[in-house]
Amino acid sequence: MNKKVFIFVLIVIGGLLGMGSSLIISEVVHVTGNAEFCGSCHSMEPMAKTFKLDTHGGNNRHGFVAECADCHLPHDSVLGYMIDKTAHGINDVFVETFTDVDEIDWIARRENRDEFVYSSGCLSCHQGLLDKTEAENPKSLQTHAHYKKQLEKGDPIQCVSCHVTVGHAGQLRTELNKLKPEFSFSDSTESH
Amino acid sequence: MNKKVFIFVLIVIGGLLGMGSSLIISEVVHVTGNAEFCGSCHSMEPMAKTFKLDTHGGNNRHGFVAECADCHLPHDSVLGYMIDKTAHGINDVFVETFTDVDEIDWIARRENRDEFVYSSGCLSCHQGLLDKTEAENPKSLQTHAHYKKQLEKGDPIQCVSCHVTVGHAGQLRTELNKLKPEFSFSDSTESH
Amino acid sequence: MKYLLLIMSAIVAIVSFSSVTIAEEKEPELAELMAEYQLRPHHRKLKFECVMCHEGDDPEEYEPLETENCLTCHGSRQKVADRLKFMDENHTNPHNSFHDGLDLDCYECHAEHEEPANLCQECHTTDNWMNEVP
Amino acid sequence: MKYLLLIMSAIVAIVSFSSVTIAEEKEPELAELMAEYQLRPHHRKLKFECVMCHEGDDPEEYEPLETENCLTCHGSRQKVADRLKFMDENHTNPHNSFHDGLDLDCYECHAEHEEPANLCQECHTTDNWMNEVP
Numbered sequence: 001m002n003k004k005v006f007i008f009v010l011i012v013i014g015g016l017l018g019m020g021s022s023l024i025i026s027e028v029v030h031v032t033g034n035a036e037f038c039g040s041c042h043s044m045e046p047m048a049k050t051f052k053l054d055t056h057g058g059n060n061r062h063g064f065v066a067e068c069a070d071c072h073l074p075h076d077s078v079l080g081y082m083i084d085k086t087a088h089g090i091n092d093v094f095v096e097t098f099t100d101v102d103e104i105d106w107i108a109r110r111e112n113r114d115e116f117v118y119s120s121g122c123l124s125c126h127q128g129l130l131d132k133t134e135a136e137n138p139k140s141l142q143t144h145a146h147y148k149k150q151l152e153k154g155d156p157i158q159c160v161s162c163h164v165t166v167g168h169a170g171q172l173r174t175e176l177n178k179l180k181p182e183f184s185f186s187d188s189t190e191s192h
Numbered sequence: 193m194n195k196k197v198f199i200f201v202l203i204v205i206g207g208l209l210g211m212g213s214s215l216i217i218s219e220v221v222h223v224t225g226n227a228e229f230c231g232s233c234h235s236m237e238p239m240a241k242t243f244k245l246d247t248h249g250g251n252n253r254h255g256f257v258a259e260c261a262d263c264h265l266p267h268d269s270v271l272g273y274m275i276d277k278t279a280h281g282i283n284d285v286f287v288e289t290f291t292d293v294d295e296i297d298w299i300a301r302r303e304n305r306d307e308f309v310y311s312s313g314c315l316s317c318h319q320g321l322l323d324k325t326e327a328e329n330p331k332s333l334q335t336h337a338h339y340k341k342q343l344e345k346g347d348p349i350q351c352v353s354c355h356v357t358v359g360h361a362g363q364l365r366t367e368l369n370k371l372k373p374e375f376s377f378s379d380s381t382e383s384h
Numbered sequence: 385m386k387y388l389l390l391i392m393s394a395i396v397a398i399v400s401f402s403s404v405t406i407a408e409e410k411e412p413e414l415a416e417l418m419a420e421y422q423l424r425p426h427h428r429k430l431k432f433e434c435v436m437c438h439e440g441d442d443p444e445e446y447e448p449l450e451t452e453n454c455l456t457c458h459g460s461r462q463k464v465a466d467r468l469k470f471m472d473e474n475h476t477n478p479h480n481s482f483h484d485g486l487d488l489d490c491y492e493c494h495a496e497h498e499e500p501a502n503l504c505q506e507c508h509t510t511d512n513w514m515n516e517v518p
Numbered sequence: 519m520k521y522l523l524l525i526m527s528a529i530v531a532i533v534s535f536s537s538v539t540i541a542e543e544k545e546p547e548l549a550e551l552m553a554e555y556q557l558r559p560h561h562r563k564l565k566f567e568c569v570m571c572h573e574g575d576d577p578e579e580y581e582p583l584e585t586e587n588c589l590t591c592h593g594s595r596q597k598v599a600d601r602l603k604f605m606d607e608n609h610t611n612p613h614n615s616f617h618d619g620l621d622l623d624c625y626e627c628h629a630e631h632e633e634p635a636n637l638c639q640e641c642h643t644t645d646n647w648m649n650e651v652p
Contacts, residue, residue: 007202014206021207022214026270061328063321078218129255136253139590142570150565161564162591170601177604183647185608331456334436342431353430354457362467369470375513377474 029085033069041092043101046175053169066125071167075120106176117160117167221277225261233284235293238367245361258317263359267312298368309352309359417443421497426518437496449496451489461486476513478504493517551577555631560652571630583630585623595620610647612638627651 031037035057039048051057051068058065073088074080095101109116123129130144143162150157160166168175223229227249231240239260243249248258265280266272287293301308315321322336335354342349352358360367414434423432437453438446451461458464465480475482478493481504492503500517504510548568557566571587572580585595592598598613599620605611612627614620615638626637634651638644 010199010202011206011209014203014208015210015213016206017203018207018210018212019214020210022211023271023274026214026218030270058320063318063324065317065319078222079215082215125257126255127257128250132255137590143591146564146566146570155565157564165601170597171603173601174604181604182649183605183608183610185610185647329456335457338430338432338436347431349430357467362463363469365467366470373470374515375471375474375476377476377513 029069029082032089033073033085034067035065038068041096043096043104046106046172046179047168050168050171050175053171054167055169056167057169059169066167070125071117071121073121074118075124102179105180107173107180107182110173113160113164114158117158119156119159122159221261221274224281225265225277226259227257230260233288235288235296238298238364238371239360242360242363242367245363246359247361248359249361251361258359262317263309263313265313266310267316294371297372299365299372299374302365305352305356306350309350311348311351314351414443424494424496424500424518427496448491451491454490454494471513474513476504476510478514548577558628558630558634558652561630582625585625588624588628605647608647610638610644612648 035048035051038044039051047068053059056064056066056071069085073084130148132141132144135141147157147159165172227240227243230236231243243260245251248256248263250257261277265276322340324333324336327333339349339351357364418434421434422428434443434446437449440446455461455464461479465477465486468477468479471477472480479488480486481488488503492501494500494517502510502514502517504514552568555568556562568577568580571583574580589595589598595613599611602611602613606614609616613622615622622637626635628634628651636644636648636651638648
């Protein structure tokens, strides 16, 4: 065989393998992004449980269910999504396998919720939300206008900066307290 | 260079090219699946216009917007999705470019809506719908149980078999009639 | 113990036999009924059984439907009318007509188990402004 | 025509100048006010301006907020209470307390422009059953 043809054939074979594995990867990404999968790890049980109580977890008229990855991965570009998905995958498997996940202070971590929930995720479903001109609660028009203004100013806030309890029905802190109580309640006698 | 190493390197290069192009393809798939893109073709204007009047097109409290491809492509597997997307892409570009799209009898085609709307698409958002045990309209529990039974019997019906006007606010036929009226209304005198 | 088992088996056998008989008897009866009371094509396509519209177990006691029964699936008179909005302009929307507005009952035209009748055609020639009643 | 143009330009100039002056005067005034009436950290993070909570253009006329104003964002007394449901068991949920149930007004504890006060601490040592008021 001519050498150039040989090189071409090999690259085509590699290319097909690459595209084939991309297909498999995207199936895997698809299957490993929902509450069923994520909640199967011990450390994610409180998150999965409270998710199911939430509108986003199926507690709504429409039987609509979002997936964990819809909120907890960035949706700006496929590349960014894949990079974050990979990083999370590696991190989570490592942490779950080799460290004591019961040591994680999830309650304290809630302070950094801005870093774990991506507005690009929110907005890829709620595409029309920021352009609404009427709302059941008119206050939302004002606050969403504020979001847009801050974004334009280059000093953005995040959706979860305000929607602090979204996705877990406002019950995540309570659920986490069952595992690791914030308070001892040991002395509630009156002091004066 | 050793020949085996050479072959390996070439296949790896091909593989990376294949995965890279898959990323680009999935970006393209992403960008070409919404009403903005689809509605930019002349023949899809009535569909895009009526979509925007529908719950699925943003006419709801949540600013939620679905994409054309969410309903009009199968969601059983990534491979199936990609095959259909490719076939539609080729077909649509060909038909739009080389044939007279004004000749298409969309009103008649509505009869075959079962073939253009995929229940797997509906159910990939409305994941919990068929398992609901209470509903504002209890009739829906009965009809959705019927859907499940037919599916189990291997004699399925489709979501759009009943939800005939979904996605286009029940206005698609009216919108299509503006372009090509079904009736001449030429003689409405009383006959007897 | 042996006898007990024997007796129980006998009971089970009799019960299963009789239920098979009932099922076998009921099946053709139901099939017969469904052949007599056929559905219109758009509903037949959905593979509905009688109980999707009629309440109760005894077909003898099935009642004709009221408009309100139809609307449990079809939504509302307004929704049904809106689907034919393009006919409003010429006042020929049968679901929002010149004469009756939204106040026409479904069964005036849509007979499910027999050929439907077009009420408009009692007085009008509808060829140019209406399809056949589905 | 020439004179008309000249006069109009003059008017435009004066108007723009005075509005610039007002804006320039207002900016530092607003900054001063916002420095005086600081927000609590959880609200400061959201980069709110005065008008997010207070109505009208004139800061002189801003009123203290009522609980109902807070709830336009925070939903309802029940929703706020539910977020601390884990405190219910020991009857220490400040938003659904032993004494007041859901009927405690926000400003009893949450003063936005000054250090917040913990009403419970008037009578109780809360170290073991409550965080600081945010």
